[in-house]
Amino acid sequence: MSAMARLRSWTRALFRRSTLEREMDDELQSHLEHRAEDLLKAGHSTAEAYRLARLEFGPVAVQKDEMRVAVGLRLVDELHADIRQTLRRLRRSPAFALTTIVVLGTGIAATSAIFSVVYGVLIQPLPYPQPQRLIALTHRSSNGQDRLPASTALYFTYRDHNRTFESVALWTADTATITGAGTPEEVRALDATFELLPMLGVHPQAGRVFTSTDDQPGSAPTVILSDGYWQRRFGAGQVLGRRLTVDGVPHEIIGVLPRSFRFLRQDADVVLPLQPNRARSFVGPLGENGIARLRPNVTVEDASRDIERMMPMLLSSFPPAPGTNPRIQGLHPDLRYLQDAVVGDLRDVLWVMMGTIAMLLVMACANVANLQLVHAEGRQHEFTVQAALGASRWRIARGMLGENVLMALIAGALGVGLARVALPALLDMAAGQVPGALEIRIGWPVIGFAIAVSIISGFVFGTAAAVRHTRPAISAALGTSGRSVSTGRESQRIRSGLLVAQVALALVLLVAAGLMLRTFQAVRSVNAGFEPSADVQTVDISIPAGATRDFKTAIRKFNDIQDRVGAIAGVDVVGFASRVPMGRTGPSGGFIVEDVTPIGVAPPQREFRFVSPGFFTTIGTPLIAGRDFTWTDHHASRRVAVISERMARREWGSVPAAIGKRIRMSSAEPWREIVGVVGDVHHESLVEPPPDSVYLALGEPLAQFMSRTVTFVVRSSRAGSQDFVKELQAAVWSVDGTVPLANVQTLADYYRRAMERTTLTLLLLGVTSGMALLLGLVGIYAVVSHLVSLRVREIGIRLALGAQMGALRRMLVGRVLALVLVGLAIGIVASTVLASLMETLVFGVTPRDVATYLQVSVLLGVAAVCAGYLPAQRITRMDPTSALRAQ
C-alpha cells in the first residue's frame, strides 16, 4: 500500500511538475503570511513582521529542494540536468558527436543486421507448437554414410512399433504439373503423409487437412493449396470442392493453408497426400524424409534407443526392393532436432559472421574511446572546476558516461534504421542459404539487442576517459591551466593499448577475409567437370504419368521435343538429363560390378542419372572412351551404361578396361554393359571430390525411379533471351500442349548457386575486414597526430636544444611501429586460435595458412606505419620558436 502511494505521488510529481512547484510556492507563502500576521498581532510593524517571518523560516530554496527530494524527484532532476548539459555540450562540439555517432552507428547497424539473422535462424524456435519435440528421422549406415533420409518401410515400422513418438510423418519435395484452364504450369509440391500438418499444428484457413483415408493408396485424389498459390491461381476465390488437374489427374481441393505456414526450406504451392503403399514398401532405398514429434519428456537419446530396437522389425517385415541393392546393412538412427536439421551447416557461417561483426564493433568502440580521451583532455579544466565546486567524482563520471550512453543510443537508433535498410539486401544475397521457414526481421528482440549493445558500448568506450579524467588532482590541473609539457603517462598508456587492440582485431578480421579469398580462388579453380556457361539454357520439362501413361510414349515425346528444340535457329546442341550438375538431388543405388564386387557384400551407394544423347556434349563434359548414348538405346531399352572416369579407375584400374564390362543393381536384374566413360563431374558440391557416377538410358525397368521430370540443356548464343525462351516453349508445345516449362535458367546459374555460400561469406568478410582496416588506420592516424600535437612544446624544446628533425620523426614512427608489432603479434596468436572456427568454411587452404598470415601482417603493418608516418611528417614543418610558444 505504501509503495503504491509512493508511486502515485511520484508519478504525479513527475508529470504535473508545474502544479507541484506552484503549490510549493503557495504553501510556503501561506505559511509566511500566517506567521507574519501573528507577529503583527504581537506588536511588530508590517515590514518587521515579514522580515522576521522569513528569517525564522530559513532559506526557502533549500527547503524547496528538500521537499522535492521528499517526493523522490532528486534522481529525475539530476538526470534531467545531465541530459540538458549533455545536449548543450554535444551541440558545442558537433564534429565530435557526429563522428562518434556515425562510427558507432555503422558498427551497431552491422551487428544488428547479422544478429537479426542469427536470431531468426539459430535462436528463434521454429514456428510450430513445441518445436523442441520435433525431430528429423535421419539415419546413418555402418559403412559411414550419415544423414540418410527415411523410407516408407521405416515409416510403417516406426508408426506401428514405436514407444517414444507421439506421431511420425513422411514427406518429400516434389514438382507437379497443373493443367486445365490457362497455360500448363509446373508448381512446387509437398508430398506428405496425413500426420504431417497436424504434427506441425497447422489449422487450414479454409476446409480441412488430410485424413488417414485421403492418405490410403487408391483413394479419391485430394489436394491442399498454399495461401500464395490460392491467391495466384484462384484469386482467393471459393475453391473447396473444386477440382485441380495435378499431373493429369483431377484432384479435389479440400483446404487452403494459412498464410503464415512455411515448411522448412520448402515453399510448396500445393500439398498432396504421399499415400505410402505398405504392399510396395521395401527395405531401402531411402528416398523420403521422416519427421516425428516426441512424446512429452522423451529425449532424443530415448528415441535413438527405441529406433535401434525397431531395426530388426524392419528387416523382418519388409523385403528388399526388386532391382535394388539386396540389403541395407546396419542402419542406425542419426536423429537431430528439426531445427538443427533445417539450419544445417549454416550455423558455422553465422557464428563466424557474428564473431567478426562483434570484433568490428569492438574496434569502433576503441576508435570512439580514443576520440573520447582526446575530447576529455580538452575538457580537463572543466572537470577540475566542477570538482573544485564540490561535484563528486561519481557525479562527474556520470555526466561523462551519460553523454556517452546518450550518443550511443542515438547511434543505436541510427544503427537499427540502417540495419532495416540493409537487411533486405543481405537476405537477397543469402536467399538460397536461409531456410524459408525462419522469419528474419528487425523485430523487438533485435531492437532490444541493439539497445543493449548501444548502452554497453557507451559504457565501454566512455570508461577509459571517465576513469582517467575524474581523478581528483585539482591543484595540479588548475595550476597548469591546460598547458603541460607532455601528456599524462596514463592516457598515453590507455591510447597505446587501444592502438594495439585495434591492430590485433584488424589482423584477425583480415586473416579471416584472406582465408575466405583463398577458399574462393580454390573453389573457382576446381574443374567442375562441366562448363558452367551462360550460353547453356536449362529448363525443366515434365511429362507426368497421369497424362501420358505409357513410358515408351513419354520417351518418344522427349525425343521429339529434343529434335524440335535442336531445330531452333541458333541452337548448337541439345540434350536432357534427369538432373543437371548442382541441380536437385536424386536416387542412388548400390551397383554390383561383375567379377569385382564380392558376392554377399553390399556395394557402395552410387548415384545414377538418366541422360539423353547429346547431353554430355551440351554441358561440356568430355567423352573419354567408348561412345555416347543413342536414341536406339532409349527406345529399345537397351541395358547399357556410361560411367565416370573415377569409377572406371576405381573398379577396373583404367578407363579403357571399363568398356564392355558389366554392372547391375541387384542380382535379380540382368547385367548392363558399359559403353562409354566420361569425365568426372562435380554433381553435388564443388568442394567434395566428384562422386562415382552411373549414367543410364531411359529404360522401362527403372521407370519407378524416374519422376518423369527432366532438365533440358540447350547450348546457344541466344540463351537467356526472352525470345529464345518463347521459341523453346513453342517447340515443346508443338509436341505436347500440356507440358509446362519450369525453372528457366542457365547452367551458369546452377554453378553460381553452388558457389553462393562461399561467395556470400567472402563478401561479408571482405566488407567487414575492409571496414576494420579503415577503422584501424583512422585510429592509428588519430593517435599519432594527437601525440604530435600534444608534444609540440616538448618537440620545440628538443629542436631548440639541437635535436635533428629526422631523429625526432624516427622516434615517433619507431614508437608506432613498436606498438603495431605488438598488435600484430597478438593478432596472429588470436587468429590461430579463432581460425579453428573456420575449419568447415575453408577449402583448399588450412585455417593456419602461413602465407595468408604473412601477407596480411605485412599489408597491415605497412599500412599502419604509413598511417603513423603522415602525421609525424608534420614535425618537419615545425618552427622551434612558434612550437615553444604553443599552448
Next chain:
Amino acid sequence: MAKPLDLLQGTLDMLILKAVSLGPLHGYGVLLRIQQVAKDRLEIQQGSLYPALYRLEHQGLIAGEWGTSENGRRAKYYRLTTSGRRQLADETQKWHRMADVIAAVLSATPEEV
C-alpha cells in the same frame, strides 16, 4: 524557563502525525499545535516542517487538500489517512517502549545491577 529542547532525530514525523490526528491542519497550524501542546519546551525549525509534510504525504500517511484558513487565507490542510493512523499508533507504542527501556537503564541503581 529552561532552554527549549532540540527535536530528537526522527521524532518530527511522529509529532506531525499526532498533531493532524486531532483534526485537519495547515502547515503553520501544525507548528502552532505542536508548540502549544509542548508549551514552548520544543524548538522546531520552521523550514524543516515542510519537507517532513511532503515526505509523509508522499508515503500516503497524510493527505493534503487546499482550503481557506480561519483568517480567510488559502492554505493546504493535512489530515491523517487510515495508514497514517496505523503508523501513528505503531510509532507511539514503540516510543513508549523505547522511553521505558531508556528510563529504566538510566535510573538503574548499583543494587539492581
